[in-house]
Amino acid sequence: xxxxxxxxxxxxxxxxxxxxxxxxxxxxxxxxxxxxxxxxxxxxxxxxxxxxxxxxxxxxxxxxxxxxxxxxxxxxxxxxxxxxxxxxxxxxxxxxxxxxxxxxxxxxxxxxxxxxxxxxxxxxxxxxxxxxxxxxxxxxxxxxxxxxxxxxxxxxxxxxxxxxxxxxxxxxxxxxxxxxxxxxxxxxxxxxxxxxxxxxxxxxxxxxxxxxxxxxxxxxxxxxxxxxxxxxxxxxxxxxxxxxxxxxxxxxxxxxxxxxxxxxxxxxxxxxxxxxxxxxx
Numbered sequence: 486x487x488x489x490x491x492x493x494x495x496x497x498x499x500x501x502x503x504x505x506x507x508x509x510x511x512x513x514x515x516x517x518x519x520x521x522x523x524x525x526x527x528x529x530x531x532x533x534x535x536x537x538x539x540x541x542x543x544x545x546x547x548x549x550x551x552x553x554x555x556x557x558x559x560x561x562x563x564x565x566x567x568x569x570x571x572x573x574x575x576x577x578x579x580x581x582x583x584x585x586x587x588x589x590x591x592x593x594x595x596x597x598x599x600x601x602x603x604x605x606x607x608x609x610x611x612x613x614x615x616x617x618x619x620x621x622x623x624x625x626x627x628x629x630x631x632x633x634x635x636x637x638x639x640x641x642x643x644x645x646x647x648x649x650x651x652x653x654x655x656x657x658x659x660x661x662x663x664x665x666x667x668x669x670x671x672x673x674x675x676x677x678x679x680x681x682x683x684x685x686x687x688x689x690x691x692x693x694x695x696x697x698x699x700x701x702x703x704x705x706x707x708x709x710x711x712x713x714x715x716x717x718x719x720x721x722x723x724x725x726x727x728x729x730x731x732x733x734x735x736x737x738x739x740x741x742x743x744x745x746x747x748x749x750x751x752x753x754x755x756x757x758x759x760x761x762x763x764x765x766x
Contacts, residue, residue, distance in 0.1 A: 603618050612635055
């Protein structure tokens with residue numbers, strides 16, 4: 486989440502992780518996109534598959550594009566498109582990072598970027614080897630292909646963005662409780678099966694969250710705020726911005742994040758999956 490993108494750069498800041506909302510909670514898509522990502526503005530929005538199999542939400546935040554695919558009430562995929570290695574400078578090469586079910590990420594690199602079309606490839610991956618998103622009039626298309634005849638084509642229609650106020654409230658309560666109670670507040674916000682994904686692809690299960698987060702939360706101030714949300718009756722997401730301010734020296738580090746939420750039996754929402762990216766300088 487807000488901190489995972491920075492957890493590997495602790496040596497830079499004494500505890501490198503997300504935090505305070507940077508300025509206002511979001512801006513227009515054009516303001517949030519980096520110059521390299523600006524040609525992909527056509528991709529943003531909420532989309533429902535014509536066959537009803539999935540809904541995809543694509544949100545621009547702080548120089549990255551986050552995609553969340555919800556398939557029914559219990560299956561999700563997180564996707565990130567940006568133009569730099571996780572902790573490196575932007576290099577103009579777009580990367581499509583796929584995390585089906587929050588599993589270890591697979592990276593596909595830019596092959597061709599054309600008008601209202603983007604093709605990414607990973608020749609070492611079994612299937613798919615290529616992922617292409619494109620616009621056809623008002624519709625969004627996705628095409629996944631391999632070396633053999635396997636191919637998956639999906640067509641999406643625009644979906645009115647309703648947002649999820651209850652998830653925005655859950656995310657803000659998560660931030661407030663962590664500010665008040667530290668690592669206990671952080672861990673308590675997670676689903677019993679919840680986990681985080683570090684920038685190097687390592688998964689951190691709920692039972693290891695306290696060990697992971699304690700050095701971060703005791704060495705500075707971590708604050709965040711969501712700028713977008715969505716979901717269904719059982720699963721949802723928030724996307725936002727975070728800032729970590731180190732106690733020693735007051736250095737600050739910005740991140741963006743996406744959190745998948747799952748509704749509990751008592752009607753509350755808990756974080757099921759969390760990851761993020763460093764905001765490039």
